[in-house]
Amino acid sequence: MEIRERIIDYLVRNRVSTTEVADALGKTGVLPNVMPVNRGHYKAGKIKWIYAYEESNWPIHEQVQDIEEDCVVFVEAFDCGDRAVFGELVSKYILLYHQSRAIVANGKMRDAAGLIKENWPIWCGGLTPVGCFNRKPEKDFDEEIRKExxxxxxxxxxxxxxxxxxxxxxxxITEEFLIKLHHMEEQEDIWFDRLDHYKESTFDIVCKKKYLDDQVYMSRRSLE
Incomplete structure (x- = not known):
């Protein structure tokens, strides 16, 4: 199993939160202003990047024909203003017919009632009834942006x-980062254990890390 698959497998099996992953990345990595349409979903997977531009979702319809299964489809919108990149029809095509794990869009989505009713794993930058146009853009997409x-x-x-x-x-996506995730999970377990069972303050746990001075405790943790 390649390192990417091992990291994804570890994330999914342990349901490692975005909070922990961001911490492992040095408190970075978040997509700003992107939130779930439906609560309670957890998804992690390899990204397939696609794009919309010039207030047109024609490029999306074109690109999603060939996406492989089991990916997280990440849609970036360029110069689309407040228009939705797509809605229920394309979401169904991506999630059901192409068996993608999730949809992530840095722009808005439409057909909120349908997306919520189906309880699909979708994250986006907001909801609106006004969508992009189904027309071919007049200009080609910027090749430098596409490549980058x-x-x-x-x-x-x-x-x-x-x-x-x-x-x-x-x-x-390295062995070192996988080890970081393991350490992050272990740290979280210790912090909650010290809070729930040792009744320490969060200042003692998080700031002073007094548990590191508890040699018996730490030796026991290393054997688990």
Whole structure:
């Protein structure tokens, strides 16, 4: 199993939160202003990056024909204003017919009632009834932007939960980062254990890390 698949497997099996992943990334990686349409979903997977531009979703319809299964489809909207990139029809095509894990859009979505009724795993920058146009853009998409964003996002890892979306960059998909995630999970377990069972203050736990001085406790944790 490649390191990307091992990281995704660890994230999913342990339901590692976006909070923990962002902490492991040095408190970075969040997609700003992107929140879930439906609560309670957890998804992590390899990103397939697609785009819309010039208030047109023609490029999206074109690109989604060939997406592989089991990806998180990340849609970036360029010069689309407040128009929705797409709604229920395209979401169904991506999630059901192409068996994608989730949809993430940095722009808005439409058909909120349908998206909520189906309880689909979708994260976006808001909801609106006004969509992009089904027309071919007059100009070609900027090749430099396409190349830059494709190289940045295609093959990266998206982690999505009720807090939002965090992206693990491709340069961080390493053994070292997987070890960081293990340590982050262990730290969280220790912090809640010290709070719930040792009744320590959060100042002692988080700031002073007094548990590190408890040699018996730490030796026991290392054996678990």
């Amino acid at each position: 964003h494709s190289e940045r996002y295609d093959g990266a890892i998206a982690v999505c939960d009720d807090c939002g979306v965090v992206i693990i960059p491709k340069e961080c």
